[in-house]
Amino acid sequence: MKQILLPLFLFASICLSAQTKYYDAAQFPLLGKVSQETETRYERLPAALNGNARAPVWALGKNTSGLAVRFRSNTTSVSAKWELLQNNHMDHMTDVGIKGLDLYAWESGRWQFVNSARPTGKSNEKPIISHMAMKEREYLLFLPLYDGVTKLEIGIDSAAVIAQPALELPQSKKAVVVYGTSITQGGCANRPGMSFTNILMRKLNREFINLGFSGNGKLDYEIAEVMANKHDAGLFILDFIPNVHASQIKERTGRFVNIIRSKNKTTPLLFVETIMFPHAVFDKATHEVLTIKNKALYEEYLKVKNSGDKNVYYLSGKNLIGADGEATVDGIHLTDLGYMRMADALYPVIKNILEKRAVR
Incomplete structure (x- = not known):
C-alpha cells in the first residue's frame, strides 16, 4: 500500500506545483509611458489629448507599442492572460507583433529572449515558457505594437512567488x-x-x-x-x-x-x-x-x-x-x-x- 501511496502523493504534489496562479500586472512597474495621466493604464497619450489631438493620433495612442511590464519571480513557468482593445490584423505583419506579448529574462548581464505569447483572439490565455529551473529571475514583458490592451495578468506556478523587480533595470x-x-x-x-x-x-x-x-x-x-x-x-x-x-x-x-x-x-x-x-x-x-x-x-x-x-x-x-x-x-x-x-x-x-x- 505504501508503494502505491507514495507515487500518488508525488503525482499530486507535481500537479499542485504545476497549477497556474494569475496576478494582475497592474501591481508591477510599467515602462514606456510619457505620462501617467492616461485614461487607462495601458496606453501612451495623456487623457487631456482626447478631443484635442487629431483622431488618428489619439486612436494610435491606445496602441501599447513600447510599453513593458517589469516583475520578478522564482517560477518554473510563465503564462499570460490578456484582453485586446481591437484584435487588429494586417496582411504584412505577424499577429504576434501586432497583438502578442514578448518575455525577456535578465541572464548573465543582459536581457535574454524567453518566448512569445501568441494571440488567437480578442481574449487570450497562453503559456509562454515551462520547465525552467526553479530560481529567482528578473523579467521584462513587452506589450503589443499595433493593438491596445485592456487587461493583463501574469501566470506563475501556484507555489511560486511573484514580486516587484529587485533591479532598477532598464x-x-x-x-x-x-x-x-x-x-x-x-x-x-x-x-x-x-x-x-x-x-x-x-x-x-x-x-x-x-x-x-x-x-x-x-x-x-x-x-x-x-x-x-x-x-x-x-x-x-x-x-x-x-x-x-x-x-x-x-x-x-x-x-x-x-x-x-x-x-x-x-x-x-x-x-x-x-x-x-x-x-x-x-x-x-x-x-x-x-x-x-x-x-x-x-x-x-x-x-x-x-x-x-x-x-x-x-x-x-x-x-x-x-x-x-x-x-x-x-x-x-x-x-x-x-x-x-x-x-x-x-x-x-x-x-x-x-x-x-x-x-x-
Whole structure:
C-alpha cells in the first residue's frame, strides 16, 4: 500500500506545483509611458489629448507599442492572460507583433529572449515558457505594437512567488523619447521585442518612450507639447520624415522643436533622416522625393544649430538598414533584420550623446 501511496502523493504534489496562479500586472512597474495621466493604464497619450489631438493620433495612442511590464519571480513557468482593445490584423505583419506579448529574462548581464505569447483572439490565455529551473529571475514583458490592451495578468506556478523587480533595470532616469511614424511604432516587427526602440531599451538598459504613430508622424504640435512636459528626458529623437512632405518639414519643424525647447533648453535632440526605401533604387520618383525631404530636414537642423543650440545632433539615413535591399517586408516597413540594423546604427550615436550628457 505504501508503494502505491507514495507515487500518488508525488503525482499530486507535481500537479499542485504545476497549477497556474494569475496576478494582475497592474501591481508591477510599467515602462514606456510619457505620462501617467492616461485614461487607462495601458496606453501612451495623456487623457487631456482626447478631443484635442487629431483622431488618428489619439486612436494610435491606445496602441501599447513600447510599453513593458517589469516583475520578478522564482517560477518554473510563465503564462499570460490578456484582453485586446481591437484584435487588429494586417496582411504584412505577424499577429504576434501586432497583438502578442514578448518575455525577456535578465541572464548573465543582459536581457535574454524567453518566448512569445501568441494571440488567437480578442481574449487570450497562453503559456509562454515551462520547465525552467526553479530560481529567482528578473523579467521584462513587452506589450503589443499595433493593438491596445485592456487587461493583463501574469501566470506563475501556484507555489511560486511573484514580486516587484529587485533591479532598477532598464533604468527610468533620463528616458529616451522617440517621435516618429509606423517604423518607430514597430511596423512590421515579427514580435514586440523587435521594434528598434525595444531593442535599444535592452541594449542600453534605459527606458525608451515610443511615440510612433503609424502614418501620422506629421509634426502635430500637441505631441510636441506632450514631449516638452517630459522634463526629465535624457534625449529626444525625431524620426518623422516618411509621413510629411518637404513643405511640411519647412513649415512645421521649427515650431515643433521650439515647443520642446520651451521647457527643455539643453536636453539633447537628435534628428534622424528617413531610410532610403529599397524600391527607390528602381523607382526614381521615390528616390527623388526622399532625397528632397532629407535635404529639407538637414536645412531645419542647421537652422536650429546655427541659432546657438549646442545640444542638437543629426544622423544620416544612408546606413540605417544596410544597402542590400533585404531589410523590409514591403519596401518600406522593416523586418526584424531591418530593426536590428537600425538599432545597431542608432546605438553608438545615442550612447555617445547620453555619455556626453552625463559628464555635464
